[in-house]
Each structure stands twice: as structure tokens, then as C-alpha cells.
Amino acid sequence: MSNIITVVIDGIAYGMLLFLLAVGLSVTLGLMRFINLAHGAFAMGGGYLAVTLTNRAGLPFLAALPITFVAVGLVGLVLERSGIRHLYRVSALRQVLFTIGFAFAMSAFATILFGPQQQPVRLPLWFSARVPLFGVEIAGYRLFLIIVGAIIATTLAVLVDHTLWGARIRAAVDNRRAAEGIGISVERLFAITFGLGTGLAGLGGALSIEFLGLDPTFAFKYLTIVLMVVAIGGAGSIEGPILAALFLGVADGLFKYFLPEAGSFVIFGLFVTVLVFFPAGLKGRTT
Amino acid sequence: MIPLSARAGKRVWHFRFTHGVAASLFAAALGSYVLFPDYLALITQLLVLIVFALSYDLLQGHAGIVSLGHAAFFGLGAYTAAILARAGITDPLAGLGAAAAVSAAVALVLTPIIVRGTDFTRLLVTLGVASLIYEAANRMRAFTGGADGMPDFEVAPVFGLFPFDFNGKTAFFYAFTVFVLVYAFLWRVTTSPFGLAMRGIRENVRRMPAIGAPVRRHLSVAYMLSGAIAGIAGAVLAQTSRFASLDMLGFDRSAEIMMIATFGGTGHMAGVTIGAALFGLLKDTLSNVSPKYWQLGLGMVLMLAVFFGRDGIGGLIDRLQNLGRRP
Numbered sequence: 044m045s046n047i048i049t050v051v052i053d054g055i056a057y058g059m060l061l062f063l064l065a066v067g068l069s070v071t072l073g074l075m076r077f078i079n080l081a082h083g084a085f086a087m088g089g090g091y092l093a094v095t096l097t098n099r100a101g102l103p104f105l106a107a108l109p110i111t112f113v114a115v116g117l118v119g120l121v122l123e124r125s126g127i128r129h130l131y132r133v134s135a136l137r138q139v140l141f142t143i144g145f146a147f148a149m150s151a152f153a154t155i156l157f158g159p160q161q162q163p164v165r166l167p168l169w170f171s172a173r174v175p176l177f178g179v180e181i182a183g184y185r186l187f188l189i190i191v192g193a194i195i196a197t198t199l200a201v202l203v204d205h206t207l208w209g210a211r212i213r214a215a216v217d218n219r220r221a222a223e224g225i226g227i228s229v230e231r232l233f234a235i236t237f238g239l240g241t242g243l244a245g246l247g248g249a250l251s252i253e254f255l256g257l258d259p260t261f262a263f264k265y266l267t268i269v270l271m272v273v274a275i276g277g278a279g280s281i282e283g284p285i286l287a288a289l290f291l292g293v294a295d296g297l298f299k300y301f302l303p304e305a306g307s308f309v310i311f312g313l314f315v316t317v318l319v320f321f322p323a324g325l326k327g328r329t330t
Numbered sequence: 331m332i333p334l335s336a337r338a339g340k341r342v343w344h345f346r347f348t349h350g351v352a353a354s355l356f357a358a359a360l361g362s363y364v365l366f367p368d369y370l371a372l373i374t375q376l377l378v379l380i381v382f383a384l385s386y387d388l389l390q391g392h393a394g395i396v397s398l399g400h401a402a403f404f405g406l407g408a409y410t411a412a413i414l415a416r417a418g419i420t421d422p423l424a425g426l427g428a429a430a431a432v433s434a435a436v437a438l439v440l441t442p443i444i445v446r447g448t449d450f451t452r453l454l455v456t457l458g459v460a461s462l463i464y465e466a467a468n469r470m471r472a473f474t475g476g477a478d479g480m481p482d483f484e485v486a487p488v489f490g491l492f493p494f495d496f497n498g499k500t501a502f503f504y505a506f507t508v509f510v511l512v513y514a515f516l517w518r519v520t521t522s523p524f525g526l527a528m529r530g531i532r533e534n535v536r537r538m539p540a541i542g543a544p545v546r547r548h549l550s551v552a553y554m555l556s557g558a559i560a561g562i563a564g565a566v567l568a569q570t571s572r573f574a575s576l577d578m579l580g581f582d583r584s585a586e587i588m589m590i591a592t593f594g595g596t597g598h599m600a601g602v603t604i605g606a607a608l609f610g611l612l613k614d615t616l617s618n619v620s621p622k623y624w625q626l627g628l629g630m631v632l633m634l635a636v637f638f639g640r641d642g643i644g645g646l647i648d649r650l651q652n653l654g655r656r657p
Contacts, residue, residue: 135449148629311462
């Protein structure tokens with residue numbers, strides 16, 4: 044029993060990471076129908092930035108996190124304004140090709156700068172402390188992930204549901220033309236959202252070093268599961284990706300615990316089944 | 331209004347030109363056999379890559395279905411041929427047939443989702459299914475050898491007459507014949523009324539039902555054909571290299587074939603053929619020198635191609651054709 048609790052808590056921590064990695068993709072996809080397969084590359088960039096800041100510049104990990112978030116977010120914003128915004132009108136195929144090309148180039152850059160090996164990261168000591176909870180001992184790092192994830196998810200949900208900015212986003216996702224008609228500048232809205240989304244991906248990348256590892260293949264390794272979160276959660280909302288990420292994280296953990304020989308097979312099977320029966324995602328927003 | 335005779339003349343010119351291009355492609359493949367007898371293994375791999383690229387081009391270039399998981403069919407074909415050979419059915423043609431059948435069957439199962447989806451759902455489904463099959467092959471070590479691949483199986487002589495030799499001569503002619511047959515078959519398919527209907531669907535999916543075209547059935551058939559040919563390509567690679575491995579199913583290969591179709595010019599068979607051959611050659615030479623700079627360059631070129639190179643190599647060929655057409 045205590046094992047199962049550990050597995051579930053691990054799964055929730057993993058789910059929070061998946062949420063951070065996926066939420067930007069989900070919102071930008073919902074807003075602009077822009078298929079961004081380079082999202083994982085931004086997360087990878089965040090990971091490498093955090094490694095550089097902590098290991099080479101000697102910053103504490105907790106200080107490196109907000110810097111990573113802001114820096115990757117700014118890079119995303121600049122790229123959106125300079126290149127990506129020209130891609131909204133082209134076909135899905137060209138968007139896919141461009142973003143795959145970008146991710147390829149980034150992953151090659153990472154190999155050139157850092158080499159192909161896994162990157163170690165210096166974490167605060169209390170991350171490896173074991174905290175007793177629900178009768179089991181939980182690694183401090185897992186707990187930290189869950190708390191950070193919950194704070195960010197709540198903040199985002201409040202922002203989207205209760206601020207003018209959020210109302211604009213919801214309006215633009217529902218009906219872009221009508222939103223533009225009443226004077227919402229969807230382009231500016233999108234640039235900010237894109238920056239925020241890439242920043243969160245960068246933060247997710249930094250946080251996942253200890254959990255998922257960091258090497259140049261990161262840009263594509265978690266792409267499938269991140270897209271699964273978006274697809275199951277439905278594009279363009281906050282609650283959808285949260286639920287989908289937690290569900291996938293916990294389900295993946297449980298299946299790997301009870302059926303280790305099947306590995307990720309079950310989770311992919313589950314995903315394909317969901318797509319067969321709910322092509323628009325479980326949340327039911329149109330993609 | 332162009333006079334009828336001139337139009338007929340244009341059509342004859344078009345016919346001659348495209349046949350001439352196809353014939354020179356075949357001649358180039360044969361010529362490479364004569365000129366580079368030491369590189370037969372590489373040339374055979376290039377022919378396999380071309381067949382795979384043509385299969386993907388049928389899907390994306392003609393039917394307009396984007397896929398991020400086409401390597402799934404390629405790998406399925408490779409593993410089918412390898413597993414059959416290990417089970418004692420070593421006849422290469424039986425292997426090809428089985429590979430085509432298995433890939434087509436899997437494609438058939440997927441058609442309901444592929445056909446009704448948007449581009450985004452298609453990308454997700456193809457990526458998801460490819461990951462699923464990859465993971466299945468990875469886990470079923472007893473059948474597939476898992477991450478180590480499947481090295482040890484025998485392949486019988488073709489027709490019982492031509493054994494696969496160490497120099498790779500039989501392998502070359504085997505792959506060459508498959509290439510020519512697939513090219514001719516796809517030529518026939520894409521110029522048939524069915525091929526025209528596919529092009530219509532690609533251009534305007536809403537209007538096609540209005541003229542009575544069964545859109546879903548056409549797309550299903552295209553998807554199955556494309557899957558079957560990809561399976562054949564995979565089987566040829568497994569049989570000629572006597573090896574099947576997980577990377578034949580992987581995401582990299584799916585992304586690669588998408589790039590090749592783009593560089594070659596989507597929907598342009600001769601362009602895609604040349605594109606695949608050039609890509610394979612460049613990859614072989616450059617990735618041996620420096621894999622990371624090859625990947626960097628590839629990414630950059632791809633990003634630029636999205637903005638600038640709209641028609642790829644096929645576009646160049648068409649321009650050449652228009653030069654000759656001028657009175």
C-alpha cells in the first residue's frame with residue numbers, strides 16, 4: 044500500500060512537470076492553431092541555462108529557476124516577433140517542418156556546446172531529504188515539484204478565469220475573428236502568451252533535469268507525451284492540460300509499477316484509444 | 331484560347347518529358363552500378379530510401395495527408411520480413427508480400443481516425459501510433475530482439491536462382507527492380523482518375539463530395555497503398571542488409587522522410603526521387619564527418635526551405651520542362 048502511495052505521488056510530481064512542459068503549447072495551439080514541435084527545444088534550452096547558471100556561474104538552483112523562466116520567455120517572445128509570426132498562415136505541414144528544423148538545430152547546438160552526455164545539476168541539500176507524509180517518506184524534490192506545479196497551475200487558472208487578459212484569451216480561442224472585431228489585438232495577445240508558454244516550458248525543463256535527465260535528445264524525447272497532454276486536455280484551456288497531465292503522470296507511474304514489462308506501451312495505447320473516441324480531447328474543445 | 335493542335339503538342343511534349351525524366355532516373359541508377367561497384371551497399375540503401383520517400387509522397391504530396399509516423403510502416407515491413415525469415419520462410423518475395431500485407435492491414439485499422447481528422451489530429455495519431463509500435467517492438471524482445479535489433483536470419487535466393495552475394499550485386503538489382511516497379515505503379519496510380527480525385531481532395535476537400543467523389547474511401551485507399559509500399563521498402567532494407575532494428579521505426583526516420591518529400595517537391599515523383607538520393611548521399615558523407623554539424627545544417631536548411639524553397643527539386647524540373655515547351 045505504501046508503495047502505491049509513493050508511486051502515485053511520484054506520478055503527480057511527473058504530472059506537474061508534464062503540465063509545465065505542455066501548458067504553453069496547449070494555449071498557443073488553441074489561440075493560433077500553430078503546431079509548435081519546437082516546444083521541447085525551449086524546455087531543453089531552459090534545462091541547459093539552469094545547468095550553466097548553477098554549475099558554472101555558481102548560482103543557487105532556486106535563484107536560477109526564475110532567471111531561466113524570464114530568459115527563455117524573452118527568447119520565445121523575440122523569436123515569435125521576428126520569425127514565427129510569419130508562419131500562422133502557412134499550412135500545418137510547413138509549421139511542422141519549420142519547428143522540427145528549429146528543434147533539430149537546437150539539439151545539434153546543445154551537442155556542440157555541451158556534448159552528448161547527461162548533464163548533472165547541483166541541487167540544494169534539502170531536495171534529497173525525505174519528508175514523512177501519509178505514512179510514507181517522500182523525496183523533498185518531489186514535494187517541491189508538486190508545490191511549484193500547484194502554485195503555477197492555480198496562478199494561471201486565476202489569470203485566465205478572472206483577469207481581462209484571460210478573458211481576452213478565452214474570447215480569442217473561442218472565436219478569433221469576433222475577438223478581433225471587438226478590438227482585441229490577438230497578435231499582441233499571442234506574442235505575450237507565446238513568451239509566457241515558452242518561459243514555462245523553460246522552467247519545466249530546468250525542473251525536470253533531476254527527474255527526467257537532460258541531454259540533447261530532450262527536445263524530441265518528451266514531445267510525444269507532451270503532445271498527448273495537449274491532445275487529451277484539449278487545446279486552449281488551463282484546466283484541460285492540468286487534468287490530462289496529472290492523469291497521464293499517475294497512469295504512467297502506476298502502469299510502470301504494476302506492468303513493468305509493458306513500459307510506456309500502455310500509455311501510448313491509452314492515448315490512441317482516447318483519440319479514436321474523443322478526437323477533440325476529453326475536455327471537448329475543438330482543436 | 332490555345333489552338334487544339336498546339337495543346338495536343340504540349341501534351342505530347344509533357345508526356346515525353348516526364349517519361350524521359352523517369353527513364354534517365356532509371357538509367358542513372360543503373361549507371362551508378364557500373365561506375366561505383368564498390369558502393370553497391372550504399373546505392374541499395376539509397377534505392378530503399380527512394381521507395382520509402384515515394385510511398386510518403388503518395389500520402390502527403392498527392393492525398394494531402396500529413397504524417398509524423400510513416401516510419402512505423404517501414405519498420406513493420408522490416409520486422410515482418412525479418413521475423414518470417416527467422417521462422418524459416420526465407421523466400422524474399424514471400425517476405426515482401428507479407429510485409430506489404432501487414433503494413434496495409436495496420437494502415438487499414440488506422441484509416442477511420444486518419445480520414446476524418448484535421449491536420450493536427452493526423453499528426454497526433456500518426457505520432458502516437460508510431461510511438462506505440464516502437465515501444466511494442468522495444469518490449470517484445472523475444473520477437474524483435476529489442477534494442478539490440480535482429481541480426482541473424484537467412485534470405486533465400488531470389489526466384490531460387492540469384493543468391494544474395496557479398497558484393498551486393500543481387501541486392502542492388504533486387505532493390506532496383508522494386509524501385510522501378512513501385513515508380514511505374516505510382517505513376518499509373520497518380521495519373522489515373524483515382525489520382526486526379528486525390529489531387530482534388532488535396533486542393534479542396536469540401537468540393538469533392540459535391541461532384542460525387544467518395545472522399546473517405548479515396549483517402550483510405552491512398553493511406554493503405556502508401557503504408558504497403560513503405561512496408562515493402564522496409565522489407566527490402568531488412569532483406570538486403572540482413573538486419574532489422576528499432577531505428578527503422580523511429581521518429582528520426584519519420585521526420586527525415588517528411589523533409590525529403592519537402593526538399594524533393596511534394597507531389598512530384600521525379601523530384602522526390604532525386605531529393606531522396608541526394609539526401610541519402612549527403613547524409614552518408616556528412617554525418618560520417620560530423621553528425622552534429624550535419625544535424626545543425628539540416629535544421630537550418632529546413633527552416634529556410636519553409637520560407638524560400640517552395641517547390642523543391644520538383645519545381646526546378648518543372649521549370650526546365652517549361653523552357654523546352656516555349657515555341
